[in-house]
């Protein structure tokens with residue numbers, strides 16, 4: 470552990486080949502809190518990282534879940550040390566998305582290991598694997614840049630299973646000499662996986678999509694669609710107000726208020742209720758499930774008197790019964806991007822049927838609603 | 847476990863080429879391929895989400911699948927010709943739900 474010069478050029482703060490050899494200057498004021506020291510290796514000093522997450526780490530993770538400032542959340546690619554690793558310690562590969570990195574190091578408490586962080590442009594393992602940035606080429610490149618072959622004397626990389634769409638294990642072996650063992654899908658299973666001699670049970674190899682997984686995406690869905698729903702609701706409010714009650718958009722604008730409220734309820738139906746109830750809704754497509762929830766919302770609204778049910782309001786009734794399920798169906802359909810089981814071919818087939826229906830029902834609803842405005846009372 | 851539409855996957859498997867390495871069973875997140883046997887066997891192809899992991903890791907090139915991300919917003923963007931896939935693109939990182947890492951709180 471004495472020659473510290475040969476390959477350190479490439480190790481630190483990697484952001485490209487033009488980077489200065491190492492980054493003391495930057496490290497002095499820019500050292501992240503999770504770096505707690507340095508370990509000397511035959512390939513140069515390697516940052517020593519903490520395994521306990523701080524409050525700041527957790528707060529940042531919460532912000533990321535709401536979609537705030539994700540791009541600025543990358544970890545420098547390179548090699549890191551956990552515990553007191555030596556040449557025989559395992560090497561775990563991950564993405565340079567801070568949340569992926571945090572989930573991994575959090576589970577390595579008490580272990581001696583190396584963590585090889587790939588440059589995935591700050592994107593998590595699964596998505597980056599789909600795009601190929603978490604892939605064979607980047608692994609081979611990073612193994613060589615970090616001088617990993619001099620740091621460890623074994624030739625095994627533990628790659629998260631969800632990275633497999635981008636990694637050809639046999640190619641990595643051919644090009645770098647390192648054998649790929651796919652680790653478990655969930656970081657929480659890593660201690661058990663290591664204890665079992667790097668073998669995963671079938672359960673560790675399956676993605677799940679339980680209530681907790683489904684609800685984790687709900688805030689992002691809401692953040693994404695709320696501005697649109699608010700705009701539609703506001704437009705309805707103003708349109709109804711202008712037509713019915715002069716420029717007064719509240720008093721005497723009962724239709725506008727109800728319509729706006731129903732648009733927001735339809736959003737909640739598609740973005741919150743449908744994802745949570747997914748397994749028990751009697752439809753296979755997400756849009757079908759959203760539509761069922763939307764119809765239920767329309768039924769409840771009718772029972773509450775928010776959708777009128779009388780001969781003279783039949784146009785308005787029909788309009789709202791068309792609009793509410795359509796919004797819920799569309800928003801729920803977009804949830805396909807957050808699920809762990811929808812295939813592209815399946816989504817295409819779902820959309821071939823659902824999108825024309827949504828367009829027809831939405832347009833008919835809008836026309837009827839407008840007609841109802843002018844005919845009403 | 848949730849199951850999506852039947853008979854849509856583009857997964858094709860040629861058992862004659864299989865060398866029985868077991869990689870497909872190791873990498874598939876939905877257990878579509880059965881464990882270590884030769885040749886490997888498909889259990890339930892309707893569970894396939896077309897991630898492409900099995901194809902990428904099959905050393906015998908016995909598997910083909912049109913890999914992609916099953917995301918409606920991505921399909922819409924693609925149809926409108928604005929920016930290819932939804933998932934993990936620059937704008938998704940800014941808050942789009944697609945393919946967000948939140949899809950599995952414990953996944954790495």
Ligand code: SF4
Pocket residue numbers: 857873874875876877878879893894895896897898899900901911
């Ligand atoms: S494409 Fe993915 S989900 Fe489908 S069989 Fe292959 S590994 Fe499994």
Ligand code: SF4
Pocket residue numbers: 863864865866867868869870871885886900903904905906907908909
């Ligand atoms: S990865 Fe290919 S060769 Fe290996 S078991 Fe599966 S089908 Fe057979």
